[in-house]
Amino acid sequence: MTILIKDIKLNGKETTIQIDNNIISKINPKNPDKSDRILNGKGKAVIPSLLNNHTHAAMSLLRGYADDFPLQKWLSEYIWPMEKKLKAKDVYWGARLACLEMVKTGTTCFNDMYFFPQETARAAIDAGIRAVVSEVFFDPLETGEKLSNSLKKSIKELKKMDELITPAIGPHAIYTLSNESLAWLAEFSKKEGLLMHFHLSETKKEVDECIEKNGKRPVELLDELGFFSKHSINAHCVWLDEKEIKILAKRKSRAVYCPTSNQKLSVGKAMPFKKLSHAGVIVSLGTDGNASNNSLDLFEEMKSAVLLQKFSSNNPMEMTAIDAFKLCTLNAAESIGLNAGLIEEGKLADLCIVDLKNVKIVPGHDLVSDLVYSADGSCIETVICNGKIVMLNRKVEGEEEIIEKARKQAFDLVQR
Ligand SMILES: [Zn+2]
Structure with a gap:
């Protein structure tokens, strides 16, 4: 599985990121390989998850x-x-x-x-x-x-x-x-x-x-x-x-x-x-x-x-x-001892796409400052782990069921 994230900001510069299987394989490739999936990164930034x-x-x-x-x-x-x-x-x-x-x-x-x-x-x-x-x-x-x-x-x-x-x-x-x-x-x-x-x-x-x-x-x-x-x-x-x-x-x-x-x-x-x-x-x-x-x-x-x-x-x-x-x-x-925590070629493809239009991080003078002092998790739009998309545009598969079942289990436990 190959994923291309196009036109996304990495350290302030727009670039393309290629993910092959579970690895960040190329950053800013001249001729990206044919990909199974393309994500549009315009107006967004990429950070390690x-x-x-x-x-x-x-x-x-x-x-x-x-x-x-x-x-x-x-x-x-x-x-x-x-x-x-x-x-x-x-x-x-x-x-x-x-x-x-x-x-x-x-x-x-x-x-x-x-x-x-x-x-x-x-x-x-x-x-x-x-x-x-x-x-x-x-x-x-x-x-x-x-x-x-x-x-x-x-x-x-x-x-x-x-x-x-x-x-x-x-x-x-x-x-x-x-x-x-x-x-x-x-x-x-x-x-x-x-x-x-x-x-x-x-x-x-x-x-x-x-x-x-x-x-x-x-x-x-x-x-x-x-x-x-x-x-x-x-x-x-x-x-x-x-x-x-x-x-x-x-x-x-x-x-x-x-x-x-x-x-x-x-x-x-x-x-x-x-x-x-x-x-x-x-x-x-x-x-x-x-x-x-x-x-x-x-x-x-x-x-x-x-x-x-x-x-x-x-x-x-x-x-x-x-x-x-x-x-x-x-x-x-x-x-x-995990080969992650950085957006670099050869690192595990564990990363987040940040929505730079989220009101909490506008205008955007310094992304790291914004992420630490003003962001919360709602600024994250898409999440990839081990080369697989686990959240896309803030939607996680099956989330309503998880919330329902966890709530039921919690009350069952305290009343047991
Ligand atoms: Zn503890």
Whole structure:
């Protein structure tokens, strides 16, 4: 399948983009090959589609269900009791709803941690977008050969499902897993060459409790357990000191900034973005789940990301629009080892067409500024993932049915 996008703006200049199968094969070709499909790009711009590096897609069913509580109370009294009742069907329809929202706001890849990861994978495949899926682990966890064999089996099955799916390992957090379980899961993920998705130092409470129990801060403790590598993707990373930042950089571990979730759950501080970046840690962006955000629109998240950094540092240069845009394109792709996040020949054909006539981004002095500070997902007109059109002129196939079924499933879950 060949797609030609004609007369579209790329970095301010009109060009033609040729997509062959799942790759951006030519930019501005003199003699474009015969194409199966031509898209008219006049009055539009092309950007890489966005990547959401920390979410729990199926939590979309709980959007607006329990807002305005502190993290521990929110988890233990509202979210965990609901998650105990979860069925595979809830996860599928919750994730379908999330995928629909992501596609409609220009996101074509998400890094997920949740129960029934095969259902999240199925939802992503049905939506035509990429997902890194990890089963979430809490204690009590019986580590050993039995767990190793069952994990190997489920990872093999996930890998077989579709090239859009990347299996990973998802230890929940330091306060829900013993040191032994954390060390075992890290060792397993290293041996199997899998990404490991984790919640790290989100609140001060979690850091204080770790010091009290182990006599050291979380990153120091985890490093002694052999936890960090370039495969470890750590969401939040709010309460880090200088020494911990150095350890993460040394181990080439990744950090994911979740500004809206952090503000909503009042974690008390902003991630030390500049210090992490200067130390060489790749930072990307995540929305967290819809129960703690309550949106998966990465355009809103970019604005939140920049504003929180500027406000908390009292420095308008602390994070720029370009920094924010990279967080959910190039940096995010690099974090998970995906050949995407840029419009360049040879990159995966994961891209968005932006409607430059959308009132939110007129007159159009600077596209990146407009995308970060004034756009929202409604400025995205068409979305392509892996060389296939997943949204055309803001229409997604089957969206009415997805909305209907997800709503029904959400009320079924909370009334169960
Ligand atoms: Zn999370």
